[in-house]
Amino acid sequence: MKKNNSPFGIGGNKSTVSRREFLSKSFKATMATGIAMSGFPTILPASVFGKNAPSNRINIAAIGAGRISRGHDMPGVWQYDYAQLMAVCDLDSLRAEDGKKLINDYYTKRDGKPFDGVKAYTDYRELLQSKDIDAVLISTPDHTHAIIGVAAARAGKHIYMQKPASLTIKEGRIISDVVQKSGVKFQIGSQQRSSEQFRYAAELVRNGRIGELKTVYVGLPGDPSGGKKEEMPIPKNLNYDMWLAGTPEVYYTEERVHPQVGYGRPGWLRCEQFGAGMITGWGAHHIDSAHWGMGMERSGPVEVWCDKVDFATGGLWDVHGIFTTAAVYANGVKMIVSNEFQNGIKFEGTGGWIFVSRGDYQATSSDPTKPGPQAKKLDASNPKILQSVIGIKEFHFEISKEHHGNWLEAIRDNKSPIAPVEEAHRACSACLVHHIAMKLKRKLYWDPKKEEFKNDDEANKMLSRPQRNGYQVK
The missing domain is CATH 3.30.360.10 (Dihydrodipicolinate Reductase; domain 2)
Structure with missing residues (x-):
């Protein structure tokens, strides 16, 4: 990592306009033109142009709604008011719905009014097609990190991914090359x-x-x-074939997967x-x-x-x-x-x-x-x-006080995250x-x-x- 003496961390290339900057500037210009032409008063609510305006928020989807996602990654991003968890995906439909409820309940409690704005998916490929999503949390089993990470980078989504980066060294090289080529902001979950x-x-x-x-x-x-070896019926709520992903086909037993x-x-x-x-x-x-x-x-x-x-x-x-x-x-x-x-x-x-x-x-x-x-x-x-x-x-490293926040800052400010x-x-x-x-x-x-x-x-x-x-x- 480069030597950096700034207490504010590594600066990014400010010449690149982010999606949110582009949307925000375009929205303001459009509104200003429309107002001028219509003759209406130019008084608008502060929420339209404020730092937490919809055009400035980072819309995030959680891929994987299990232990690490619920207890660490989703709370890691929802604590920031310029980040919005808007979707959740899990191959286990019960976990997907449970994750949706968790996020909705959090925003309901935080804002003091009912919230039901989270969409649940059971196929990450469908989720990645959404143009409303800017970034994804990948909190899935190790053997699926590379395939989902590569797909997310190619879809232009910024990525926070749980470690390790891959199941094999060849997979790791592929995801590194694809992410760097795509230009998305990638943070591995090495919170140390x-x-x-x-x-x-x-x-x-x-x-x-x-x-x-x-x-x-x-x-x-x-x-x-x-670990118990006995074969069990595949739960109707679990897409077990997709859960196995690229690994060999083996029979289902609960202690091979998740509770x-x-x-x-x-x-x-x-x-x-x-x-x-x-x-x-x-x-x-x-x-x-x-x-x-x-x-x-x-x-x-x-x-x-x-x-x-x-x-x-x-x-x-x-x-x-x-x-x-x-x-x-x-x-x-x-x-x-x-x-x-x-x-x-x-x-x-x-x-x-x-x-x-x-x-x-x-x-x-x-x-x-x-x-x-x-x-x-x-x-x-x-x-x-x-x-x-x-x-x-x-010699100094960049100072990062919170790992998810550092990733969000990298997206917002167009700079390098601390764990690229x-x-x-x-x-x-x-x-x-x-x-x-x-x-x-x-x-x-x-x-x-x-x-x-x-x-x-x-x-x-x-x-x-x-x-x-x-x-x-x-």
């Missing part, structure tokens, strides 16, 4: 970039407060084994068919934050290997359990990733160490956390390190390289420029997966 302690820790490391960086330790949560009652943590998170487990689930957060401190936001490791790994067997869930992987980057820094470390990131240099974590913060109430005291938000080998002031002429698509892809691809090392259990040599393994056909075959007809990411 909008957390003060993660930004400050990375700035301290980048500005040499622990000397020369040598090793980064990344601690992740774990996932339980288990039919309530919004607890869904079982698909623990099935390799739909994701890679915690290496991408939380690894996409922590490895992204580690890349910040390392100065590797748009790169990746050059060597990676697995010291130990245990994959769940016997039940439905089959993602990795206890594991330790390691990688070396081109700058010589070593990264060790394990779910036996304390949840967080430890930067270790020649002059000390810094540890950073979320502390007791949870994105949703069902986030996996260990019982007992939570890790400190910020710690160091010497307290003086954490008292350091980053000088005006030193290429850096989202690079964090995800690093995680997936670790996952491939877990599967092959040997040292791999990765070329982050070409995004392929060196002289390793077996590993390179794992950069993509076969996709069912009708659901290919192209």
Whole structure:
């Protein structure tokens, strides 16, 4: 990320007129002409031209109405008065209607009068055809991120997408290329970039407060084994074929998908068919934050290997359990990733160490956390390190106080969001390289420029997966 000393963040290209600016200016010009010709008084309500006028609002649709959407993403945008949630989509029609009610009820309570302006969809492709929608929240299972994200970018919709960016490295490259070509504002849900302690820790490391960086330790949560395998009838309210998307056709069982009652943590998170487990689930957060401190936001490791790994067997869930992987980057820094470390990131240099974590913060109430005291938000080998002031002429990241708000500001002000698509892809691809090392259990040599393994056909075959007809990411 570019050096930026402005307390207001990265400035955008102001020569480009946004849709809202164009509509607002056109509307005002039209109204002014019409009024002048008609001879009517030029007194209009402030709501017509105010900052929250319809022409200035960002109209948003939520694609995915489950746990993370209801508890994190929809509340993340509806708190801003210049954003309007106007539609919701879910392949489970009960969840779609429940999401519609949630949004309508929120606006009813906020405004003190009945509101029923939200439309429910069960097919995101139909939703993306709406010209009234400016932007979308993509809060769906990991295996559908790329196909929906690519479709949204091609439809010209700005995108806030839950991490990880993709199921495979090839998919990740496609979505990054398509989004950058489209020009839409894309924000990955790596909200640690909008957390003060993660930004400050990375700035301290980048500005040499622990000397020369040598090793980064990344601690992740774990996932339980288990899951019931018995086949069940597909609920009438669920489009299961579309839910499977490009992955292989397999029979339905509730713990492979999401709960039919309530919004607890869904079982698909623990099935390799739909994701890679915690290496991408939380690894996409922590490895992204580690890349910040390392100065590797748009790169990746050059060597990676697995010291130990245990994959769940016997039940439905089959993602990795206890594991330790390691990688070396081109700058010589070593990264060790394990779910036996304390949840967080430890930067270790020649002059000390810094540890950073979320502390007791949870994105949703069902986030996996260990019982007992939570890790400190910020710690160091010497307290003086954490008292350091980053000088005006030193390296600074953009300041983002809230992740959804930063995305909305990027749309409104035509600037870059704090977690753009290429850096989202690079964090995800690093995680997936670790996952491939877990599967092959040997040292791999990765070329982050070409995004392929060196002289390793077996590993390179794992950069993509076969996709069912009708659901290919192209």
